[in-house]
Amino acid sequence: ELKVEQNPLFLSMQEGKNYTIYCNYSTTSDRLYWYRQDPGKSLESLFVLLSNGAVKQEGRLMASLDTKARLSTLHITAAVHDLSATYFCAVGGNDMRFGAGTRLTVKP
Amino acid sequence: GAVVSQHPSWVICKSGTSVKIECRSLDFQATTMFWYRQFPKQSLMLMATSNEGSKATYEQGVEKDKFLINHASLTLSTLTVTSAHPEDSSFYICSATGLAGRFEQYFGPGTRLTVT
Secondary structure, eight states: OOOEEEEOSEEEEETTOOEEEEEEESSOOSOEEEEEEOTTOOEEEEEEEOSTTOEEEETTEEEEEETTTTEEEEEEOSOOGGGOEEEEEEEOSTTOEEOOOEEEEEEO | OOOEEEEOSEEEEOTTOOEEEEEEESSSOOSEEEEEEEOTTSOEEEEEEEETTSOOEEOTTOOTTTEEEEEEETTEEEEEEOSOOGGGOEEEEEEEEOOTTOOOOEEOOOEEEEEO
């Protein structure tokens, strides 16, 4: 069974700092997603990564995928308060499995 | 494109009653729809997958007689929570695939169910 592990689960960082969230998964998959969830809201799609070595960037967020290591990273550059949210990675197709989520708090 | 709606956005019901949640794909035909449940401060757990006109496939541990799923058309799926109990209180999120040339799941805004 596909298992997805995310770490850290909680992340408190100061504005302007950089940090990386990690997502490991247990079985081969050609689809990895990153989502953002604000309190009380549904999921907002951030990135879809489909191939080994894929790298995508949007603003202060950059996601990468290493299918050989079964690892994806979400890198935050120069964090701002607006990035405070919970970030999920998810792997798979119709049998999508989510990581536990990383609750990010960016403090002034 | 790829908008998924849910109705209602929140509902409060009494223990023992049933409640129906609708999930609609507004601008595309959804070949497959998914239902997820999310407890507070937890991740999303897939409950079931449904294809239009066929029976839903439930994940292990999900009671099919309690969570009735109907995917009657290519734009509508419903989840009925029967004989609801307080432990069924949760955030229910649907998603859909089927947008031409795209395989991603598009998520609805969610329905918060509170059973008193």
